[in-house]
Amino acid sequence: AQTVTQSQPEMSVQEAETVTLSCTYDTSESDYYLFWYKQPPSRQMILVIRQEAYKQQNATENRFSVNFQKAAKSFSLKISDSQLGDAAMYFCAYNSNYQLIWGAGTKLIIKP
Amino acid sequence: NAGVTQTPKFRILKIGQSMTLQCTQDMNHNYMYWYRQDPGMGLKLIYYSVGAGITDKGEVPNGYNVSRSTTEDFPLRLELAAPSQTSVYFCASSYGGELYAEAFFGQGTRLTVV
Numbered sequence: 001a002q003t004v005t006q007s008q009p010e011m012s013v014q015e016a017e018t019v020t021l022s023c024t025y026d027t028s029e030s031d032y033y034l035f036w037y038k039q040p041p042s043r044q045m046i047l048v049i050r051q052e053a054y055k056q057q058n059a060t061e062n063r064f065s066v067n068f069q070k071a072a073k074s075f076s077l078k079i080s081d082s083q084l085g086d087a088a089m090y091f092c093a094y095n096s097n098y099q100l101i102w103g104a105g106t107k108l109i110i111k112p
Numbered sequence: 113n114a115g116v117t118q119t120p121k122f123r124i125l126k127i128g129q130s131m132t133l134q135c136t137q138d139m140n141h142n143y144m145y146w147y148r149q150d151p152g153m154g155l156k157l158i159y160y161s162v163g164a165g166i167t168d169k170g171e172v173p174n175g176y177n178v179s180r181s182t183t184e185d186f187p188l189r190l191e192l193a194a195p196s197q198t199s200v201y202f203c204a205s206s207y208g209g210e211l212y213a214e215a216f217f218g219q220g221t222r223l224t225v226v
Contacts, residue, residue, distance in 0.1 A: 103154050
């Protein structure tokens, strides 16, 4: 079965510090994309970053970067210099056959 | 920029009632999706469409129906509402079905069945 596991239901971090959210997945496919989406209290789903499984280089978008370990099927998200606006639910997902397979999410709390 | 628009944002239904959740997108995307999000869970795919006139079931289609008569619109129909359908519903669209395609989401509909 294709699954995505986010083992941290909730994480908290001090403003301006760095936090890492973990994600593991299980797939038998050889080519796929992995995504991190952010869902603030407004409920709007926003793409944060994406990673192609064939690329060894980790994706980076400003303060957001990933640590992609293909053999371990691990795809963690690192947020540097955390800001109050980063407070949200974060979902890990991968694209399989027209649909996104989602993890249960991690609630990120930013302490001022 | 409108993007993906869902209506209504909130709705309370009584058991056995029917309703249609509306979804429209103005990005000329071929692919559209309906997801539901239960508390503490990720999103689960209900139905999807790869173009006008073409729809297919996702992971949790029971109790729902869809149609896609135009590229822009993808309504979701609940025929006989049940408490198990209490959830937040998201409509999404993407330009194509490619693996890298970013999905754009509406703001969701919170549905409560009592």
